[in-house]
Amino acid sequence: MDLKLNGKSAIVTGSTAGIGYAIAKGLAAAGAEVVVNGRKQPAVDDALARLKTEAPAAKLRGIAADVGGADGCAALVAALPGVDRPQLVAALLAYRLVYYILPLLIAVGIIVAKEGWRWRQPLRRTLR
Numbered sequence: 001m002d003l004k005l006n007g008k009s010a011i012v013t014g015s016t017a018g019i020g021y022a023i024a025k026g027l028a029a030a031g032a033e034v035v036v037n038g039r040k041q042p043a044v045d046d047a048l049a050r051l052k053t054e055a056p057a058a059k060l061r062g063i064a065a066d067v068g069g070a071d072g073c074a075a076l077v078a079a080l081p082g083v084d085r086p087q088l089v090a091a092l093l094a095y096r097l098v099y100y101i102l103p104l105l106i107a108v109g110i111i112v113a114k115e116g117w118r119w120r121q122p123l124r125r126t127l128r
Contacts (some may be wrong), residue, residue: 005027008032010024010033011035011076011083012034013037013087015047016038021050024036025054027054028059034058034061039064039065039066043061047062048062049059063075
């Protein structure tokens with residue numbers, strides 16, 4: 001299946017292992033230029049070496065930056081001068097939002113599923 005990714009670029013954060021690595025591998029195999037990202041340079045170098053053996057024709061770059069913090073996000077943006085900065089910053093903000101907000105929403109969903117909406121009643125009594 002041709003995904004028409006030739007000439008396209010993809011930044012895959014957390015792509016030195018696990019699901020992120022699998023995504024980077026799939027995008028590279030489909031023809032995209034892939035930027036591998038991880039927190040530590042040795043892990044990025046190892047992932048690049050593995051990807052080059054698995055997808056020899058792939059166009060790959062590696063950037064070590066911890067995008068879990070503002071400094072790492074700034075380092076990633078600075079390392080990609082040809083990328084549309086507002087779009088990249090928006091994507092990193094969305095990543096951070098999902099990273100912190102999604103677990104909270106899941107926790108609330110579990111409470112609601114377990115307790116129903118009854119958990120709001122003690123809160124109402126407390127706030128009166």
